[in-house]
């Protein structure tokens with residue numbers, strides 16, 4: 001520390017021991033990378049970029065939408081939201097401090113004269129402070145902040161009775177949703193549309209039928225892996241009725257991206273009515289014999305439609321992987337787990353082009369079936385509503 005006042009940048013040099021320590025560290029980096037000269041010329045430009053870039057942070061305030069964790073709609077998601085902001089804020093402070101120190105090193109003109117022993121000691125302090133103490137403190141702070149958040153998603157016993165239980169099964173690449181009835185057996189089964197009561201905790205029992213998937217409703221909280229051969233339970237709650245996006249959050253094969261789930265939270269009585277509609281005994285539409293025959297011939301071995309006449313099912317077509325239950329397909333908002341919006345003619349279109357729309361999906365191509373038959377089946381399936 002032999003430098004004297006009067007050198008370029010000496011005011012800063014004298015500011016604290018801290019800064020000289022940084023310089024030792026940065027000298028090492030710069031010597032290694034050889035960027036010193038060009039970087040000096042870029043300092044001004046870097047500052048301008050930083051000043052220009054900061055307002056962009058304001059854009060984060062626009063992070064809304066049905067898949068945004070920054071727009072929480074339930075207690076779990078709100079808790080996660082604050083953990084996210086705390087982590088983001090803290091990492092920004094650390095990044096800005098490091099960035100400022102880094103820029104500062106380009107402003108000094110000469111090397112300070114130190115013995116190798118002094119330099120080593122300073123270097124060691126940085127390694128211990130920045131490499132051990134800072135991460136340790138950050139992790140402990142994160143743990144203290146995040147532990148209650150994680151706890152709120154565990155299905156602990158509730159003082160006011162049981163939470164609603166809904167089973168979600170991950171398939172390549174669609175979602176099966178099962179609602180337990182009186183005796184615990186699922187009595188309403190649907191696909192790619194999850195209806196839940198709002199304003200109360202719901203326990204999602206998560207399983208997988210094939211590979212690892214992950215259940216994630218960003219605006220309600222989560223996510224949680226769905227591991228074949230085991231089940232896990234995730235407790236989530238929607239503050240008020242609404243529609244939310246959800247997505248498989250674990251890479252599960254070629255069509256992982258097209259594994260979307262439409263989530264609707266309803267008032268308790270609407271939810272009950274929704275279930276009751278699906279529990280009520282139903283009759284299949286009369287006068288659609290050809291469509292039913294074709295469905296029995298080509299589809300019914302893999303796809304269930306409640307009340308479909310057993311004698312029409314062509315068992316030769318059965319294959320190991322069951323497809324979605326189609327009992328209420330006409331009331332679902334999308335086809336192919338989010339690939340197509342449900343509208344008139346959409347099912348027939350899907351049946352004809354599904355391997356182009358969602359290549360690799362487990363339903364075999366229908367090239368051997370003529371378009372008219374597919375249109376018949378599609379039109380008939382569209383009537384499948386409670």
Ligand code: CUA
Nearest residue numbers: 213248250252
């Ligand atoms: Cu299922 Cu990714």
